[in-house]
Amino acid sequence: MVNLKKDSLIIANKKFNSRLIVGTGKYKSMSECAKAIKLSGAEIVTVAVRRVNISDKNKPLLMDYIDPKKITYLPNTAGCFNSKEALRTLRLAREIGGWKLVKLEVLGDKKNLFPDMIETLKSTEVLAKEGFKVMVYCNDDPLMAKRLENSGADAIMPLAAPIGSGLGIQNKINIQIIRKQTKLPLIIDAGLGQASDATIAMELGCDGVLVNTAIAKAKKPFEMALAFKNAVISGRQSYKSGRIDKILMGNPSSPSKGII
Amino acid sequence: MKKIKKIKIKINGKIESINQDSTLSLVLKNLKIPLNKVAIELNEEIIDKKKINKIKLNKNDKIEIVHFIGGG
Numbered sequence: 055m056v057n058l059k060k061d062s063l064i065i066a067n068k069k070f071n072s073r074l075i076v077g078t079g080k081y082k083s084m085s086e087c088a089k090a091i092k093l094s095g096a097e098i099v100t101v102a103v104r105r106v107n108i109s110d111k112n113k114p115l116l117m118d119y120i121d122p123k124k125i126t127y128l129p130n131t132a133g134c135f136n137s138k139e140a141l142r143t144l145r146l147a148r149e150i151g152g153w154k155l156v157k158l159e160v161l162g163d164k165k166n167l168f169p170d171m172i173e174t175l176k177s178t179e180v181l182a183k184e185g186f187k188v189m190v191y192c193n194d195d196p197l198m199a200k201r202l203e204n205s206g207a208d209a210i211m212p213l214a215a216p217i218g219s220g221l222g223i224q225n226k227i228n229i230q231i232i233r234k235q236t237k238l239p240l241i242i243d244a245g246l247g248q249a250s251d252a253t254i255a256m257e258l259g260c261d262g263v264l265v266n267t268a269i270a271k272a273k274k275p276f277e278m279a280l281a282f283k284n285a286v287i288s289g290r291q292s293y294k295s296g297r298i299d300k301i302l303m304g305n306p307s308s309p310s311k312g313i314i
Numbered sequence: 315m316k317k318i319k320k321i322k323i324k325i326n327g328k329i330e331s332i333n334q335d336s337t338l339s340l341v342l343k344n345l346k347i348p349l350n351k352v353a354i355e356l357n358e359e360i361i362d363k364k365k366i367n368k369i370k371l372n373k374n375d376k377i378e379i380v381h382f383i384g385g386g
Contacts, residue, residue, distance in 0.1 A: 077386035087384055102385025103353075105326040105378065111346050116382050132385050142358075146380050149353035149360050217386070244386075266386035 061290065063262050065098075065239050066155055066187035066208045068126070072097045073256070074286045075128065075241065077266025081275065084119040090269055091120060094279040100130040100157055100264065103143050103150075122151065128189065130157040135170070137177040144181060156181070157211070157243075159191040167217040167244075171198050175205060182206025191243050194228040196235060203238055210238050211264065214255065215245030218267045222251035226258060233259040249278070249285035256289025257297070321373040332371065339367035341377070352381045 063070045076096040081087035091099055099120060107113050120127075129147030134140040137160060144156045158177055162170030169192055181188045182205060189209035190202050199210045212232060215221035222245065223229060233240055242255040243264040252263045265282055272278035319334040325345070332341055338356065342349065354361045355378040361369065371377075 078384035079386040081384060084384070100386055101382040103380050104383045104385075106347065106352055106381050108326055108328070108345050108347075108379065115348075115351060116384055117351050127382060129382065130385055145360055146353040146355065146378075147382075149363075150351065150380075150382065 061294070063239065065189065068155070070097045070126075072283075072286075073262035073290060074252070074282055075100065075262060075264040076269060076279070076282075077130075077264065078116065078120065079132075079266055080270035084114050084116065086275060087270070088119040090275045090279040091125065093276050093283070094269065095283045096125070098126045098128050100128045100132075100266070102132055103129055103147050126155065127153060128155060128157050129153050131159050133161075134159065135161050135164075135173075137173045137180070140173070140177045141180060144186060145184075148186070154185060155187040155189070155208075157189045157191060169193055169213070171195070175201055178202055178205045178207050189239075189241070194225045194232070196228060196231045199232045200235060203236055207238065209241055209261075210236055211241045211243035213244040214242050214251065217244040219245050220247030220268060221245055222247050223254055223258070226254070229255070229258050229260065249281035252282050252285040253289035253292070256286055257293050259293055262286070321371070323371055323373070323375045323377060325377045326379055336371050337367055338369040338371060338377070341371065342366060342379070345379075347379055352379050354379055 063073045072095045074094055074096050075098040076091055076094050077100045078087050131140040131143045134143055140158060140160050147153050160170050160173040160177055161167050171193055178188055178190055187208045189211055190207045191211045192198055192202060194212040202210060214223040239261040241262040241264055242260050246252055246265050246268050255263045263286060269275055269278045269282060320331045321334050322329055322331055349363055357376050
């Protein structure tokens with residue numbers, strides 16, 4: 055039997071038992087978000103850095119619902135469209151409480167939300183030099199993934215499809231090529247729509263998946279959180295078990311000897 | 315009685331009027347900002363939270379106070 059307990063995900067020398075990372079955006083309420091995270095079993099959650107609402111001091115705070123001592127906060131630069139904004143955001147995030155593990159996401163187009171890889175690469179270099187542990191959202195381009203790795207990235211996070219699109223993995227070949235070339239944690243980020251998409255990602259050899267919209271906007275977010283948890287475990291177990299070779303013709307499961 | 319002079323500063327994009335010679339620490343205290351859950355920028359420079367009681371604010375200073383919220 056595969057001992058999944060010992061099969062930890064290691065990012066920047068930190069060990070995690072769950073290979074599912076979830077976003078904390080788009081939920082109806084903070085309590086819904088907190089419950090979905092619990093059900094997903096995720097140990098890492100992405101968070102955004104935004105202005106404090108100084109006119110409404112009673113607004114609930116994320117930290118009151120999700121304890122950063124129990125769940126690893128992964129500050130994200132979502133909404134940043136150039137290196138300057140992304141660096142500013144992550145330097146602030148680090149200041150909030152010493153967060154060094156961060157997710158870099160520099161977008162290039164407001165409609166398709168594809169990453170601007172030139173700005174992303176530039177930012178990765180700077181952040182790595184400043185001692186950040188950078189998990190990098192990127193396109194599913196093996197050459198760019200390699201360059202990110204050479205620039206000091208701590209995890210490669212290619213998209214499956216545009217953010218929030220729910221289209222699932224569009225380019226399995228590229229993901230497999232990236233898998234073959236890197237020993238860094240490879241985490242599918244963005245574009246998953248349903249639990250089976252996560253299973254496919256894990257079966258391709260990815261180390262984890264990051265999901266937000268597919269859980270938060272499902273008709274039943276709690277059930278979907280659980281579905282994703284199981285899907286990731288299932289996909290990982292399937293990958294580790296070594297699938298059979300594909301053949302074109304049929305191969306009977308029952309022996310032909312002794313047919314009456 | 316000498317009238318305390320007011321100055322205008324910007325906090326998170328909003329113009330606020332504060333007493334001249336106020337420290338950053340006092341302004342944050344008045345806004346009831348939980349210091350352990352935020353990061354602070356003064357004129358686009360990150361401020362060490364341990365030093366805020368030594369920083370006096372000037373006219374037209376721009377303060378940004380940020381925290382973590384839900385996001386993907």
